[in-house]
Amino acid sequence: MLAPMHLSAQTHYQAELDAGRFCIQQCPQCGQHVFTPRELCPHCGASPLRWVRAGGLGTVYSTSTIARKQDAGGDYNVALIDLDEGVRMMARVEGVAPGAVRIGQRVRAHVAQHGGRGLVLFQPAGEGGAA
Amino acid sequence: MSRIPRSLLDAAAVNRPLRGRAAIAGAATYGCGEAPGMDDMTLLARAAHAAVQDAGLTMRDIDGLATCSVNASMWTLPVIEHLGLNPTYVDGTMVGGSSFIAHLLPAVRALEAGQCNAVLVCYGSAQRSATFGRKESVAARRFLDPQPYEFPYEPVLPVTAYALAAARHMHEFGTTRAQLAEVAVAARAWAQQNPEAFARDPLTIEDVLAARPIASPLTVRDCCLVTDGGGALVLVRAERARGLPQPPVYVLGNATAIWNRQISCMPDLTTTAAVQSSAQAYAMAGLSAADMDMAQVYDAFTINTLLFLEDLGFCAKGEAGAFVQDGGIAPGGRLAVNTNGGGLSCVHPGMYGIFALIEAVRQLRGQAGQRQLARHRTAVVHGNGGTLSSQSTAVLGTSDTL
Numbered sequence: 094m095l096a097p098m099h100l101s102a103q104t105h106y107q108a109e110l111d112a113g114r115f116c117i118q119q120c121p122q123c124g125q126h127v128f129t130p131r132e133l134c135p136h137c138g139a140s141p142l143r144w145v146r147a148g149g150l151g152t153v154y155s156t157s158t159i160a161r162k163q164d165a166g167g168d169y170n171v172a173l174i175d176l177d178e179g180v181r182m183m184a185r186v187e188g189v190a191p192g193a194v195r196i197g198q199r200v201r202a203h204v205a206q207h208g209g210r211g212l213v214l215f216q217p218a219g220e221g222g223a224a
Numbered sequence: 225m226s227r228i229p230r231s232l233l234d235a236a237a238v239n240r241p242l243r244g245r246a247a248i249a250g251a252a253t254y255g256c257g258e259a260p261g262m263d264d265m266t267l268l269a270r271a272a273h274a275a276v277q278d279a280g281l282t283m284r285d286i287d288g289l290a291t292c293s294v295n296a297s298m299w300t301l302p303v304i305e306h307l308g309l310n311p312t313y314v315d316g317t318m319v320g321g322s323s324f325i326a327h328l329l330p331a332v333r334a335l336e337a338g339q340c341n342a343v344l345v346c347y348g349s350a351q352r353s354a355t356f357g358r359k360e361s362v363a364a365r366r367f368l369d370p371q372p373y374e375f376p377y378e379p380v381l382p383v384t385a386y387a388l389a390a391a392r393h394m395h396e397f398g399t400t401r402a403q404l405a406e407v408a409v410a411a412r413a414w415a416q417q418n419p420e421a422f423a424r425d426p427l428t429i430e431d432v433l434a435a436r437p438i439a440s441p442l443t444v445r446d447c448c449l450v451t452d453g454g455g456a457l458v459l460v461r462a463e464r465a466r467g468l469p470q471p472p473v474y475v476l477g478n479a480t481a482i483w484n485r486q487i488s489c490m491p492d493l494t495t496t497a498a499v500q501s502s503a504q505a506y507a508m509a510g511l512s513a514a515d516m517d518m519a520q521v522y523d524a525f526t527i528n529t530l531l532f533l534e535d536l537g538f539c540a541k542g543e544a545g546a547f548v549q550d551g552g553i554a555p556g557g558r559l560a561v562n563t564n565g566g567g568l569s570c571v572h573p574g575m576y577g578i579f580a581l582i583e584a585v586r587q588l589r590g591q592a593g594q595r596q597l598a599r600h601r602t603a604v605v606h607g608n609g610g611t612l613s614s615q616s617t618a619v620l621g622t623s624d625t626l
Contacts, residue, residue, distance in 0.1 A: 103372050129373040129489065155395070155493055157387040158440040159380055171379045171439075173388055173488055183374045183488040192440065196395045212376050 102130035105144065110211025113204050115149060117180060118142035128180035149202040150218060151176040158191040170194050174202075174215055188216035227491045228499075229483050235504035239329070239477070243508055244626045246332040247465035247472035250279025250458035251585040256571040257422040259452040260353045264293060265306055267454030267573075268348030272307060275456035280469040281342060286458070288313035288334060288343030290327035294351070294574045295361055303346070313340035319482060320609020321522055322616035323347075324578035328459070329478040335461050345581075348454035349573035358450055358574065371486055380439060383447060383525065385487035385611030387439035390527035392493040394441060397542030399530065401441055403549055405432035407526035408445050408568050410554035415565025417555065417595035422451050423569040432526075446526040448567035448576070455578040457585070466623075473588045474626060476602075477509030477619035487611045494542075498535035498606060498615040505604075506537070509619035513537035516619075517599040518560040518587055520580040522608040523567050529553070532606050533561070536617065560597050563587060577607035581618065588622050601625055 100108070102118070109116040118127040122139035133140045151174040158168050170191035174184050184202075186194045200215035252274030255267045268291070276283055289311040293299035300316040303309075313334040315327050324345055331343040351358040366375065379385065393399045409429055415421035427445065435443035465472035481497035481504075484490045506512050513536055521532040530544035538559060539547045547553070553561035562568075564583040567576040584603035586592045592600075602625055605618045 107372075129486070155388040155392040157384055157391055158437075159378070159384060160437045160439065169378065171377050171384050171388070173493075181488055183377050183379065183486075185377050196391065 102132060106130045107210070109144070110204055110213065111209065113211060115147045115202055115204050115213050116144045117147045117176070117178060119145045126178035126180045128176070128182050147202065148177055151200055151202065151215065153186065153194060153196050153198045153200060154181060155196060156186070156194040168192070172215070174200060182213070184213055184215050186215045186217070228495060229491065231481065231500050231504070233504060235479055235507040236510070239508040240510065242329070242332050242336060243476050243510065244474040244621070245462055246335045246459050247462050247474045248457050248585050248620070249460045249465045249468045249470055249472060250275040250277070250281065251582045252278050252456055253420065253571070253579065253582055254454040256420055256453035257451050258353060259350060262350045262452060263354055264348045264350055265302065266348070267350055267452060268303065268346050268456070269306060271348060271454030271456040272344055272346045275346070275458050276344065278470060279458040279460070281458060283307060283309070285342045286344045287311050288331060288340035290315040290324070290331055290343060290345045291347060292316055292318035292323045294349065295364070311340065313343060319480065319614040319616070321524065321575040321577050322480065322607030322609040322614045323575060325478070325581060325605060325607035325618050326480040326614070326616040328475050328618050329480070331459050332475050332478070335459060341460065341464070343459040344456060345459065345578065346454070346456035347575060347578045349575070350452045351574045352450050352452045374486055374488055382611045383442060384439045386525040386527050387442045388487055389493045389531065389612060390441050390525070393527060393530065396494055397545065399545035401433055402429050403545035404441070404446060404526040404530070405429040406548045407523065407529045407553070408432050410548065410551065410557070411523060411562055411566040411568040413554045414563050414595060415569035418564050418570060419593070421565035421570040422449055423565070442525060442527070448524045448572040449569070451571050451573050453571045453573035453579070455582050457578065457581060471589045472623060473585045474621050474623070475618065476511065476621045476625060477505035477507070478617065479504030479508065480614065480616040482614040485610055485613050490612060494531065496531050496535050496608070496612050496615055498532055498608070498617060501615045501617040502536045502604070502606070505617040505619050511602065511619055513604070516602050516604045518563060518584065518597055518603045519606070520562055520584045520603060521606040522576050522580060523562055524572070524576065524608060526568070528608055529561065531612070532608070536604055536606060555595070563592065563595050563597065575609070577616070580605050580607060584620050588620060
C-alpha cells in the first residue's frame with residue numbers, strides 16, 4: 094500500500110492560487126499570520142499552521158521599477174506589500190505605470206492566471222480601500 | 225510589521241577572553257580585475273600561496289582551512305585536494321559575501337583550543353572571465369536554490385532587493401539620490417589612489433545619476449563591479465604571530481547575524497542584522513564605532529554603505545545620507561571608508577568579504593601606499609551576504625590595541 098501523499102506548503106499555496114484563491118497561513122497557537130508558507134510558526138514554533146483566505150488589502154512597503162528593453166516587454170514593477178493581516182510579500186502592482194507606484198499606497202490583490210498557474214498581483218485600491 | 229529580532233548572547237562575557245588571542249599574520253590578493261584564462265581554483269591557490277609566503281610560513285604549516293564558493297557546495301574538498309592539505313580544522317560555512325569575515329571567530333576558537341595552528345582563509349572567483357561565469361551561475365542557482373515566492377515576480381536579484389531597501393530608506397528618512405551617488409563617487413576617489421583597483425576613471429555625482437537605470441532608484445553606477453579575483457589570509461595564535469615577519473593584525477572582535485534570506489522576509493528594510501553583529505563584535509572587542517580609525521564595509525550597492533554606517537554606529541538611523549554628503553567618506557573626509565575603492569570600484573568577484581579584510585590588514589600594517597591613512601590602529605570590517613541577509617562584523621587592531 095502506498096503511503097499517503099503529503100502536500101508541501103508551497104504546493105498547497107500554489108494549488109489554491111491555481112484555483113483562484115489567495116490563501117496565507119495562520120498559527121493556531123499564537124494567532125499570527127504567516128507568509129511565506131512554511132511548516133512551523135516562526136513566532137512561537139507551533140505546527141501545523143492552518144490555511145486562511147487572505148483579505149487581499151495591503152499597503153505598498155517598497156517599490157522599484159525594473160528596467161527592461163521595450164521589445165522584451167518594457168519596464169515593470171516589483172513591490173513589497175504589507176498585507177493587512179500583518180505579513181509582507183513580494184508582488185507586482187499593475188494598473189498604473191511602474192514608476193507611479195508609491196510607498197504607502199493602498200492596494201488590492203487579485204489572482205491572475207498565467208498558463209494555468211495562479212499568481213497574486215495587486216492594483217491600486219482606490220479611495221477608502223473598501224474590500 | 226517591523227519585528228527586529230533580539231539575541232541573548234552576552235558577547236562581552238562569552239567572547240572577550242578570545243579578544244586578541246589570534247592574529248592575521250599573512251594576507252594577499254591575486255588576479256584582481258580581469259584574469260583571462262584563470263579559474264576559481266587557480267586564483268584561490270595563487271592568493272593562498274602568496275598569503276602563506278607573506279606570513280613567513282610554508283603550505284606545510286597550514287593545518288586549518290576556511291573557504292567557500294558561490295558555485296560548489298563541497299568546495300572545501302577540492303581546495304584541500306588541490307593545495308595538498310590535511311587540515312584538522314575545516315570550515316566551509318557559506319553565508320554569501322559575509323563568509324570569510326564570518327570564518328574568523330570559529331577559527332580563533334579553534335586556534336585557541338589547539339585544534340590547529342595556522343588557518344588559511346581563502347577565496348577565488350573568475351566570474352568575469354570564466355566560461356561558466358556570473359550569468360550562468362545565477363541561472364543555475366534558480367534551480368539549485370529556488371525562491372518560489374519571489375521568482376514569479378521577476379526581481380533581478382540581487383539588485384532589486386537593494387533597490388527596494390534604497391527606496392524605503394529614501395521614503396523614511398529623506399535620503400536623496402545624490403547622497404547615494406556620493407558613496408560611489410567616494411569609492412572611486414579612493415580607487416584612484418589604489419593601483420590594484422579595477423575602475424579608476426573619474427566619476428561624478430552627475431555621472432552616477434545619469435547612468436543606465438537598473439532598478440529604481442539605482443543605476444548601474446550604484447552597483448558593484450563584476451571582476452575576477454582571489455584573496456587569502458593566514459591566522460595564527462597571537463604569540464606565534466609576534467615571531468613572524470609581518471606586524472600582527474589582531475582579531476579583537478567578530479560576530480555574525482542572519483535574520484532572513486529573502487528580501488521579502490527581512491523584518492525592516494532599513495535596519496539590517498548588522499546592528500546585532502556589530503554590537504556583539506564591539507562587545508567582544510570592548511570598543512565602539514568612535515574608536516575605529518576606518519571602516520571597510522561590503523558595498524555591493526551604494527545603499528549598503530549608508531545602511532552599514534548607521535548599523536555599525538557611525539551615525540544615527542536615517543542620518544547616513546548627510547554623513548556621506550560633501551565627501552564625508554571620500555579621502556580627507558570625516559571617516560575613511562573602503563579605502564581600496566570597495567566593491568564599487570576596486571574588486572568584486574562574486575563575494576567581497578575577504579577583500580575588505582585584506583584592505584584593513586594593509587592599512588593597519590601601514591602598507592597601503594599612496595592611500596595609507598595617518599591613523600591606523602583600529603578597523604571595523606563588515607560583510608554582507610545574500611540580499612541584506614547575512615551580516616558579519618570584525619574589529620581588528622594593531623599591537624597598540626591589546
